[in-house]
Amino acid sequence: VNMSEGIEKIMIQLHESLDDEVLSQLHIAPNVYPPEDFAEMDKWKELGINAVEFDLEVMDPAYFNAICPGKSKAYPFEYWKEAQETAVEIFGRGRGVFQSMVSGIEPMSSLVEGVEERISKGIYSAPLVFVPTPGSPYEQFRPPNAQWFVETNEKIADIYFRYADTLDVNLLTDNRPGFTRVGLSYPLIIFRDEMARRLQEEGKFPPGLPSQDFIE
Template identity: 35%
Template sequence: MGQNEKYWTADVSSLSKEQVKAKLWEELRLKADIGTKGITISENALNAIHQDESFRGQKLGGGRNRKLYKGKDLPGCVYLPYGLKVTFTWNETSSYVVELVNGKHTLTYEGKSLGEIQYSKKLPYDGQTSSDGVPLDLIGHADYYDQHVIISYSNECSYKERDEDCLFCNINYNKDLYTEKFGPYWRTPLQVAETVKAAFEHGVANHATLTGGVVAERRELEYYVDAGEEIAKALGVETFNGTATVAAPTDFSNIHKLKEAGFRTTAMNLELWDKVFYEAVCPGKAHGSGGWDNWVKALEYAVGVFGWGRVRSNFVAGIEPMPRTLEGFEYLCGKGVVCSFNVWAPNVGSAFEGHRSPETEWYIEIATKLAEFWKKNGFTFDQIHDATAGDYRLPSDIFRIENEVFDIFKEAGKGAVA
């Protein structure tokens, strides 16, 4: 799917921009509902997309799925009829089913058609390898829709050694599942740089996020400095649009070193605001990296280094009460930190496997309020794009709907009779 191709299938030529906005708000609720309930696909539809040479599937079947999946590669995401992107979180019991209807891939709910959808397609660099032979699409995944390339340099987290994994996380579970399939997972700085260069040069991405499991602070800093310098060298620049996703350092001088390595932004994902929940759900973070207080201080300090709107902290929304999460959003956004969140999908292999997410409207409400905090604190879409790890999250959708940023708005009314 090229940069200039449509992500929507609905005909909006006879609709006004206000009508398109209303349709997108309806689709936002649909997207949130899929996020909380998951999605599945019929055998016929799955077989059909595997006959399409342009199809690009999930690389890690455990990912954000509700149960372990061992069949044919599932889609990484789908684009809904009006163009909103939805992560394909597989749940075999979901009432949302992708079916093949008259040759078209159609999203259905309890048998009722909701419209034609599209899948993510192969990228120009799919099939290419790094200089040492590792497929680039295993090093980093990207999407024209987001203009992001996300690279997980490791699939391990040191919290496992002390039995202190975050209860919502399945990174170490996935490592045990997929090492045999994908080989040793530690990505070298050179591999990272070659993948970012390919994504940027092909126009797939203009922003890179480098992330991974938590490792020792000194080891993490050395890795990010090496990777940043390799990326800058590969791109022929001194600084680049990239995010270094790190644990909060206890030595704040390390934050300066990340910027000096070339990264435009940094991220320290606090996950939860309530200290009691934080202690129980994120024991590794609570007991390491200086604990909750140090994470908050490090985020504030990082804004002084990278600039307003150039620091991000992600939350896993739905575990702690909404008022506590919103308190964190309001406080951190007011300090120049771009907060973001994921719709919590209790992942296979995590301690929360089998739990349920909050209701759909819960997510609509919290996303709407976060988008308001962004606006109140003067964050631009470019800052949000550069700081976050993808433009497909609910508050980003709301921000773009209300500011008519989506390309679908350009098609509104083109078929109306004068």
């Protein structure tokens, strides 16, 4: 079964299990490799997919080749970026296309510059905190200190506030269920807490989100 066939089977099951009103409220976003034919993404949208996730993991192409040998063997770095940009044309800017990234592997400058370059194209990035898992190839890799992560995530929050109004849906005020929902604290994506803190400080915290009283 190829990727598109797998997506079609899943969407058929969802349509059989849920009514159209419920489906319309879901943020359905497969985390997959880009298709060989970008036109396949139009078919995904017809099936009810409303977003895609193509994870670059890092923003420096040299790090991509070293850290992600499987992904770089499947497709070169620029192909992944082209797939993301094509997906923006199909699914929209912001909620339509996103990627998870690992912060703490590459230099702060390439990570932050890469996040801004991607959001300028309508691609949302969620930087996960690098954790050297015991038993993994990177268990001896020393991550940056806490101040590095604080500074990095403050810079990324600055970027998202700067570009918020350029997206199809303002990610700072969107309170629908889904990956981009601001306010749900998650220890590996700490920039969301920084965004929520700033929104609360400005009295702009979206309605319907969990209380942020724990944020000081």
